Amino acid sequence: MKFLSEYRDPELVKEYVEELHRITTKPWTLMEICGGQTHSLVKNGILDMLPEKITMVHGPGCPVCVTSVSVIDEAVFLAEQPNTILCSFGDMLRVPGSKKSLLEAKAEGADIRILYSPLEAVELAKQNPDKHVVFFAVGFETTAPANALSVIHAAQQKVTNYSILASHVLVPPAMEAILSDDANLIDGFLAAGHVCTIMGMEEYYPVAEKYKIPIIVTGFEPVDLLQGILMAVKQLENNEYKVENQYVRSVLREGNRMAQDTIHKVFEVSDRVWRGIGAIPQSGYEVNDAYKQYNARFRFAIDIPFAEENKECISGDIMKGLKKPRQCPNFGIKCKPEHPLGAPMVSSEGACAAYYHYSFNAMEENIAV
């Protein structure tokens, strides 16, 4: 398939792998930010091709994984309101809340629809004028423009029975939270290509400078990832720390200005609680005052107690790169995709799910337990 097969070229992969083996002299720990990158690494068998000295740890860039239990509870609460339709990306449905997941709420009769785009939710609101349609707006900077656009469309078309439950999270504050953790071991980052397509690279220069760490904006295909790793290792071996762009076919230094303007029109930066990591100041987006009529938290009196995270789930340590999925005592035993303790086991971008489904070693070790 054109525009994809070029980045899955076995010859190019071989070339990069050989070069990595040739230039790596010291042990390096790299974190790929995005869960999509994690899955590509594991699914394509790339981890086993890397030099032993290179350790990949898997970052927090899985929106499903970092959405807190309380926010899931809010979504369940909204879905269970009379005359309400809750729309969500499919990924969110299996994530456990404190009492139930959206999938369980759906089975109990809540009207929950899986959509690909929030704009479809606005259409749904127009088709159902006697109901209120809520879109569960999760995701990193990548999905924020489309979610913001749905609010702008609804306002322009005077659709008043539509709102969003925003749970957006931002990458740079999460990177800083990880880097400032005393236990941090990360030597370099592969930044998330899609996030940077929207936001550009500017935010990363101060981070690279402050923590003296290479940051490579990287794509998702095997060739992208290996090239990104190679660029990071080259910097590390040369004692450099720069922001570089591997994903040039998608990312401009300034990002997508129009998308950024759309975000800023509807959202304001807010504090956000990350599942497993805790509160990170100024790390999310919330609907701003100008559009508060489209904020589900404003429209509904959401009355739910604060929910604690499941203590048996070590997702925080995994997403900070302190532990690997198979180092969790519950991995594959008490925590499986059909009975997850935490979101990383069920999300299609979750690190635990990647290891559980695709990683041979993970399964072997699990059986040996």
Add this chain to the structure above:
Amino acid sequence: MPKFDFDVITMGHGSGGLLTHRLLQSGVFDVLKNDMLDQQHDGASFELNGRTAFSTDSYVISPIFFPGGNIGELAVNGTVNDLAMCGASPKYLSLAFIIEEGFTMEAFWEILVGIKSAVNKSGVMIVTGDTKVVEKGKGDQIFINTSGIGVIHPKAKIHHNHIQAGDQIILSGNLAQHGIAIMSKRQGLEFETDIVSDSTNLNHTITSLIDALGDKVKFLRDPTRGGLASVLNELAEMRKLGFVIDQNKIPLDEQVEGACEMLGLDPLYVANEGLFVAIVDKEAAAQAIELLHKDENGTNAAIIGEVTETHPGKVMMKSRIGGHRVVGYLTGEQLPRIC
């Protein structure tokens, strides 16, 4: 389409009274006419020679009309293919409808025509059936159940116990066509493609394969729900052998691959209809492929992997770029991803 008393199915059409009688007379019996159905008895009576296969399946698909077919064809082909996978030639089918009140006669007629065309193509006979109507909101337009009986080919020895290391894994055609065709029309996911379902009857293809290769064909299965990955995982688990496939060898239409990329789905887990997996003795694999390539249902058939002593109980896949990964079971439904 014949003239019916009503434009839509009403509760009365399932009452067993006059409306049911008229619907069956001018609808079902007339379209699916055969000697046994003409008896209009409570059940069908017939004789069978040889070992017999028996199978049943219910069809609750949405949408009921999709590119390349409808629920009626699917209901016939599905059970016909389940029998074919037992190495049987399908003979007789039962056909039961559960229809939601208000379903249009026009749609019902179109489904009957679909059933008729699938019956003709596969050569199976519908010999008994049932029609029920449920209140509006208690069903989803129409559900169909078919059960079928078939006579097993005298040379067939299909059983997972016969599978051994060295056997070759053959896929009869392009993967994931049906599931993606359905998804392209599902509410909220509509996207423009030319992808059509691969729904078809496989019985003639299987008969000619067994005619030529006999017990060298060790196992057959159509990877419907759960897809190829589920079939191979079940086999790996039952036989305690490894099933190693090569991603580069799996036949996949470029549009289907693109749709999977876009939707975040793994084609290994997407449903198929007119497709089968055959586990074939190594010596016979080349001949099987040669035969399949001449068959309309096997033009893209390929050897996609091998049964091994290594990795017992697991399905492994060599990735496009030469890495390896485990192919596990699907947990729940494949859900679209966020970004």
